[in-house]
Amino acid sequence: MVDLSVNLNGLKLKNPVMTASGTFGYGYEYDDFIDVSSLGGIIVKGTTLKPREGNPYPRLAETPQGMINAVGLQNKGVDYFCKNINPKLLKYQTNVLVNVSGSSVEDYMATAERINELDNIPAIELNISCPNVKEGGMAFGTDCTSAANVVAAVRKVYKKHLMVKLSPNVTNIAEIAKAVEAAGADSVSLINTLLGMAIDAERRRPLISTVTGGLSGAAVKPIALRMVWQVHKAVGIPVVGLGGIMCATDAIEFMLAGASAVQIGTANFIDPTVTVKVVDGIKDYLERHNIGSVNELVGGLLE
């Protein structure tokens, strides 16, 4: 009997598999396909203080082994979430995290404060890395000082587990990770999408309305792995790895590079049952290699 449970600095997961924000809706969209409660956790859609309509269509381009999106944090705002969506999440016997975004430090604080009141939500993922909004978003996460400032401000009002989602669109992600750790983050998750672009040569036009957008999918995995490895060596808090995980082997690679848990994103669009397959695959791997606990994989790369 292998032990799949993970303790992320106080946040207990029954297994290391979570879902990435923006790829899993609010969980219930997947009820027809999987038992959502069997996952380690789900991270629901990016939530902001005020409702946001997001960017104009088209928002999507398929790229080699990946996709570029420019949704722009479309959501109905934190009040709507608390009143209308959260009651539907009470049924899940797993960790439900809310991804919190904003365009000012005050926005982040006010949203986090509202989520703090929800007993069923044990943690937030602070999104300082969305590449698809004009103000805020990634701007907070690409500079050590602004990243530390927003994390410190939210830390004051948010009393539970604070996970901070990092942007890969930086020169040195380990420095940003150290800055948010010092500012009070309980864990970091990485990577958010890579800023990318796609062109229709025949029409000489960009394929998405905002010209640039966030690249995700299998194509980004080597970059995400490298960054997880770098951040794991730089910080003492747990690292949650994501970026192009398509199967259990990918997830195990992230854990060997230093991730204590993983998130699965774009792969949900290709196989809505992929998350449970990854849980089963990790279990098989541990049994095959005679490893008692999944935690033994973390940072277990032989260099």
Add this chain to the structure above:
Amino acid sequence: MLKRFTTDFTVAGIENIDADYILLKLQHPDKLPEINAGQFAEVRIPDTAKTFLRRPISIEDVDYENNTISLLIKMIGNGTRLLGSLRRGDSVNLVYPLGNGFSIEKAGSRPLLIGGGVGIAPMMYLGRKLLENGAQPEFLFGARNAGGLLLLSEFEKLGRVNVTTEDGSVGTRGFVTNHKVLTDSISSYTSLLVCGPTPMMKAVAALAKAAGVSCEVSLENKMACGIGVCLCCVTDTTEGHKCVCSDGPVFDIKQLKW
């Protein structure tokens, strides 16, 4: 919402309708679930250097006796061309049935089903469902030329078929909006149910609005997930951005900002 599944089908038949179109018949070992007319499937595409996401394809017809779903596919891109290379016996994974579908009850006793290009796809199953419900469906199809009018003899079994071609090779010359069923007798229909290129649907919607006839259109935005989570396929509605995959693909034109 109808329960959705992700499951493997076997290719029971693949028919080349013309150079650009195939009719793919997919069989399942078990009884098929309830499927609404106008719903679609997200079809898994073989993983290649140029294909990654599933492709949303309208359900053309459902044969409950043989547990078979038919998909009419226009081979226009890398993904759909790969589907064209499938062979009998191959396995294909679907996530289905997705989206809302056309309103059978609201359509009334004399609906006109209008299709252009690959937009004729949902009209076969829709016509059948309407007939079952006691309505008398009539069809109007538009194409560039006679070769672009597909499956006409099949549609004729379900109701009267009117056609237009841009080159005038068969039927009325011009677009569907030039046909006399729309120019002269639009008010004799209880509803217009439309699927085709956006300019065609917008032109029909304008006529429907002017004549005060109920009109539903099926949109075909680019999508990734098919289940309302990625928020990529949105269309602008009177209530803000809505997902074509989960709030649509069928919308009453009153909901759209057309």
